[in-house]
Amino acid sequence: MTSSLLRGGVATLALFAAAAAPATAQNARIPVETYRLDNGLRVVLSPNAAVPTVSVNVWYDVGARDEQPGRTGFAHLFEHMMFQGSQNIGRGDHFKLMERAGSQNFNGTTDYDRTNYYQTLPANRLNLGLWAEADRMRALAVTEENFRNQRDVVKEEKRQRVDNSPYGTALRAMIGEAAYSPESCFGYAHISIGSMADLDSATLDDVRNFHSTYYRPENATLTVTGGFVPAEAKALIQRYFGAIPRGTAAIPRNSCTQPFTKLPxxxxxxxxxxxxxxxxxxxxxxxxxxxxxxxxxxxxxxxxxxxxxxxxxxxxxxxxxxxxxxxxxxxxxxxxxxxxxxxxxxxxxxxxxxxxxxxxxxxxxxxxxxxxxxxxxxxxxxxxxxxxxxxxxxxxxxxxxxxxxxxxxxxxxxxxxxxxxxxxxxxxxxxxxxxxxxxxxxxxxxxxxxxxx
Incomplete structure (x- = not known):
């Protein structure tokens, strides 16, 4: 009885949860090399020759905290949009490519402080993971059709996992506007999945502007771990990511001052x-x-x-x-x-x-x-x-x-x-x-x- 009763509430917790907690332990020292491409992309490498797989992991420095009043839900929407195709990958084909290459762990998630995309692949398919991430960083298919389709998907997700989930309405408030002050800390005071009214009123230009503002190499970190040779990985990274242009405008950031003035x-x-x-x-x-x-x-x-x-x-x-x-x-x-x-x-x-x-x-x-x-x-x-x-x-x-x-x-x-x-x-x-x-x-x-x- 307990598991069935609480399934909805626990699922709702998963929707709101932040990224995994920061690291807390050391054994042997982990090798870490970091550098930047000329376009600003930060690269972090950690090779381990004993591992037969590699992880290609991209974090964009954008999340719900970067959204403005009247324009919420865009960060989560783009998590969905990133799987709807790019210049060389068809709609939904990212998943198919990874599966065919032997990956059993690939996805994307949205948090208040970042949006991430990842895949773990056999070590000899590192090139595929890097090529696919570069293709959607450079030339995502931000079309009216994809926008409308994924907006409907997000709305249904919210209905199922928040609006109609046991305790969902209270949870939404308790980690948002009930705890944080919307006036001084809007970025954390609203629900990360966004307002459906905001998404309904959004235009394709709004969505494209959000993408061009935040989805750019100097606002991203590419991390590669596992069984790879660093020199080979660097050459592939330069080949696939090196020509992606920087953005031109400054990246806006929300402030969060005096966040808890509403408490108790x-x-x-x-x-x-x-x-x-x-x-x-x-x-x-x-x-x-x-x-x-x-x-x-x-x-x-x-x-x-x-x-x-x-x-x-x-x-x-x-x-x-x-x-x-x-x-x-x-x-x-x-x-x-x-x-x-x-x-x-x-x-x-x-x-x-x-x-x-x-x-x-x-x-x-x-x-x-x-x-x-x-x-x-x-x-x-x-x-x-x-x-x-x-x-x-x-x-x-x-x-x-x-x-x-x-x-x-x-x-x-x-x-x-x-x-x-x-x-x-x-x-x-x-x-x-x-x-x-x-x-x-x-x-x-x-x-x-x-x-x-």
């Missing part, structure tokens, strides 16, 4: 798609590069990582007040969020969930965490990162995260140090500073049937 806030929702009451608590955080983020990340792990984590142990296992507790930790280039989504068990009211959640956070603020909890959190973060980096794709994403969130792909070789330096006192300090009711947006969701009773 409490919202109540009635949800026709929900069967059980729920509570969402969202806390404002600093940017990914802030000195406090290591302690905050470890605190979040202590609260949520694994069945014996504090919140799961108290709310789900011991009290049986929640059928599930799902965290959403949004580490961003600008101010981030920590959100905790709790669905009540049968016969349990939202008020009990809220009270138990508040008690657990108060325990950390007042009594701190143990050294054993801190060590366990560090070890789980390290294990997760080791697992991620075993694949070329996982390593490519970690390198991209280093570039975009920390300004250096070599961050992968020193990312553990901030976590090793965190003390139990640091964890208690950030709990007292950030995980307070005054820095919180709280949502209480009642099923429509219960609201009528």
């Amino acid at each position: 806030v409490r919202r109540e929702f009635t949800d026709a798609n929900a069967q059980l009451p729920a509570v969402m608590a969202t806390f404002g955080l600093p940017a990914a590069g802030d000195k406090d983020m290591a302690a905050i990340t470890l605190l979040n792990a202590i609260l949520t990582d694994g069945e014996s984590s504090r919140l799961n142990d108290r709310l789900v296992k011991r009290e049986r007040a929640a059928v599930q507790m799902v965290p959403l930790f949004l580490e961003r280039r600008g101010p981030g969020l920590a959100m905790y989504f709790m669905v009540a068990n049968q016969g349990v009211g939202a008020e009990k969930l809220e009270a138990l959640f508040d008690e657990e956070l108060a325990r950390v603020r007042d009594g701190g965490v143990t050294e054993a909890e801190l060590a366990r959190a560090r070890n789980r973060l390290r294990a997760g990162e080791v697992l991620q980096r075993q694949s070329p794709h996982g390593l490519a994403e970690a390198l991209q995260t280093g570039v975009h969130f920390h300004g250096d792909p070599n961050w992968v070789n020193r990312s553990l140090a901030p976590y090793a330096a965190v003390t139990a006192a640091d964890v208690q300090r950030v709990a007292r500073q950030y995980f307070t009711n005054n820095n919180r947006a709280l949502a209480v969701i009642a099923p429509a049937a219960a609201a009528k009773d």
